[in-house]
Amino acid sequence: MTTPNVVVHRDADVLAKAVAARIITRLVDVQSATGSASLVLTGGSVGIATLAAIADTPARDAVDWRHLDIWWGDERFLPTGDPERNETGARKALLDHVDLDPDRVHVMRGPDSGMTAEESAEAYAAELRAASRPEDHGPVPAFDVMLLGMGPDAHVASLFPGLPALYDTRPVVAVHGSPKPPPTRISLTLPAIQAAREVWVVAAGEEKSGAVRLALSDSGPVQVPAAGARGRGRTLFLLDRAAATKIPPGLGRLASP
Numbered sequence: 001m002t003t004p005n006v007v008v009h010r011d012a013d014v015l016a017k018a019v020a021a022r023i024i025t026r027l028v029d030v031q032s033a034t035g036s037a038s039l040v041l042t043g044g045s046v047g048i049a050t051l052a053a054i055a056d057t058p059a060r061d062a063v064d065w066r067h068l069d070i071w072w073g074d075e076r077f078l079p080t081g082d083p084e085r086n087e088t089g090a091r092k093a094l095l096d097h098v099d100l101d102p103d104r105v106h107v108m109r110g111p112d113s114g115m116t117a118e119e120s121a122e123a124y125a126a127e128l129r130a131a132s133r134p135e136d137h138g139p140v141p142a143f144d145v146m147l148l149g150m151g152p153d154a155h156v157a158s159l160f161p162g163l164p165a166l167y168d169t170r171p172v173v174a175v176h177g178s179p180k181p182p183p184t185r186i187s188l189t190l191p192a193i194q195a196a197r198e199v200w201v202v203a204a205g206e207e208k209s210g211a212v213r214l215a216l217s218d219s220g221p222v223q224v225p226a227a228g229a230r231g232r233g234r235t236l237f238l239l240d241r242a243a244a245t246k247i248p249p250g251l252g253r254l255a256s257p
């Protein structure tokens with residue numbers, strides 16, 4: 001797993017705009033080299049603000065949206081269209097404003113699919129397995145960029161400290177009893193997260209500073225799930241100043257305006 005690099009921005013607004021620019025550049029670079037790209041979305045305030053910032057960026061048109069696979073790191077187990085679904089927020093912020101191939105937008109199904117949360121997780125794992133290529137060496141594709149918001153308890157996706165999902169070796173699981181409502185969710189697990197080429201953890205606000213410190217220290221991922229948020233090729237922690245106040249000294253800060 002790669003050692004995280006940290007980039008600190010002035011505030012949450014600049015952070016979202018900077019992450020948006022970074023996503024656009026990364027997708028253009030990957031598509032220039034391979035003709036396609038994959039992006040894993042997250043819920044949460046920074047994750048959605050980043051998507052809105054992409055929508056507002058003229059350079060968004062440099063991305064070949066028809067050759068982009070969109071996945072989710074987690075989803076609230078709610079009916080399609082529910083305002084609390086991460087998919088709903090993503091569509092409103094960005095997906096409904098760009099020319100995506102709908103067959104390449106891979107949503108985690110809610111109860112209106114007729115599936116239980118467990119069945120929905122299995123269905124998503126099957127979709128991931130179908131998209132995985134031999135060179136990915138596993139049951140999920142090597143995502144080009146995986147965005148992950150982080151909670152004050154250092155959860156990422158819907159992997160909350162100490163819950164069974166953190167011990168699960170399957171790529172996708174149903175989560176019950178989430179301390180962050182709603183209680184039932186679908187989530188990628190740490191092995192699936194760690195299959196990504198690049199993992200970008202995005203966090204803003206003083207309430208995240210303790211979790212950031214733990215996530216960048218040698219913490220165990222069961223109690224500090226964000227400590228397991230590492231990419232195969234690169235890991236970034238993209239923060240605002242308020243979330244970066246307790247970073248361990250000497251860590252690779254790429255920028256701190």
Ligand SMILES: O=C(O)[C@H](O)[C@@H](O)[C@H](O)[C@H](O)COP(=O)(O)O
Nearest residue numbers: 043044045046149150151156157
């Ligand atoms: O479904 C969710 O709730 C998110 O995927 C979750 O992992 C979120 O990213 C973090 O809780 C951070 O959320 P905030 O940025 O709003 O604090």
